[in-house]
Amino acid sequence: AQSVAQPEDQVNVAEGNPLTVKCTYSVSGNPYLFWYVQYPNRGLQFLLKYITGDNLVKGSYGFEAEFNKSQTSFHLKKPSALVSDSALYFCAVRDIGSWGKLQFGAGTQVVVTP
Amino acid sequence: DADVTQTPRNRITKTGKRIMLECSQTKGHDRMYWYRQDPGLGLRLIYYSFDVKDINKGEISDGYSVSRQAQAKFSLSLESAIPNQTALYFCATSGGDPKNIQYFGAGTRLSVL
Numbered sequence: 512a513q514s515v516a517q518p519e520d521q522v523n524v525a526e527g528n529p530l531t532v533k534c535t536y537s538v539s540g541n542p543y544l545f546w547y548v549q550y551p552n553r554g555l556q557f558l559l560k561y562i563t564g565d566n567l568v569k570g571s572y573g574f575e576a577e578f579n580k581s582q583t584s585f586h587l588k589k590p591s592a593l594v595s596d597s598a599l600y601f602c603a604v605r606d607i608g609s610w611g612k613l614q615f616g617a618g619t620q621v622v623v624t625p
Numbered sequence: 626d627a628d629v630t631q632t633p634r635n636r637i638t639k640t641g642k643r644i645m646l647e648c649s650q651t652k653g654h655d656r657m658y659w660y661r662q663d664p665g666l667g668l669r670l671i672y673y674s675f676d677v678k679d680i681n682k683g684e685i686s687d688g689y690s691v692s693r694q695a696q697a698k699f700s701l702s703l704e705s706a707i708p709n710q711t712a713l714y715f716c717a718t719s720g721g722d723p724k725n726i727q728y729f730g731a732g733t734r735l736s737v738l
Binding site for chain 1: 666
């Protein structure tokens with residue numbers, strides 16, 4: 512079975528400060544890991560994914576995420592947050608050995624204040 | 626034009642009514658999915674389809690049915706809507722490789738009174 516935990520319902524950060532959104536996962540084998548973002552009244556948009564290779568993954572809009580196998584984590588980061596980064600962020604995991612089902616976390620609301 | 630289109634975008638219905646949510650895609654993908662989103666629960670998979678003849682239940686399929694009319698079309702039906710089916714519904718598509726990302730529609734906000 513696969514599962515994802517996003518321990519924070521909401522993250523508040525001032526514009527210009529670093530932003531981190533936490534994600535931990537559990538899979539029986541090796542994972543494929545994804546981050547999606549949802550803006551109000553919009554569908555989910557893909558940000559970045561980890562498949563294999565370099566543990567630091569760079570994605571859209573200046574976001575990056577670090578895969579840590581020993582801690583089973585895949586935290587999303589941005590060095591300098593913008594007000595426009597305010598949105599709902601979802602982490603998702605897929606077991607490499609599975610047929611492709613994505614397991615989503617509950618989501619973390621990011622609020623960036625000016 | 627959007628690659629994954631959902632209709633309607635918003636719908637209010639009454640308990641016991643039958644309702645259909647429609648999804649069409651221009652990505653050329655074989656795989657299509659229906660999710661529902663509830664606050665604090667993330668996205669949960671209702672049904673998925675790997676091709677026109679392959680339809681499977683997800684984790685919360687009770688009370689729902691689907692139809693894959695063509696490669697590009699995947700409809701979700703609530704045969705007799707109930708209030709706890711009030712949610713935001715998303716359709717998604719992907720290619721066959723598990724490394725592929727899923728592309729989402731803009732969602733249908735459904736309220737069952």
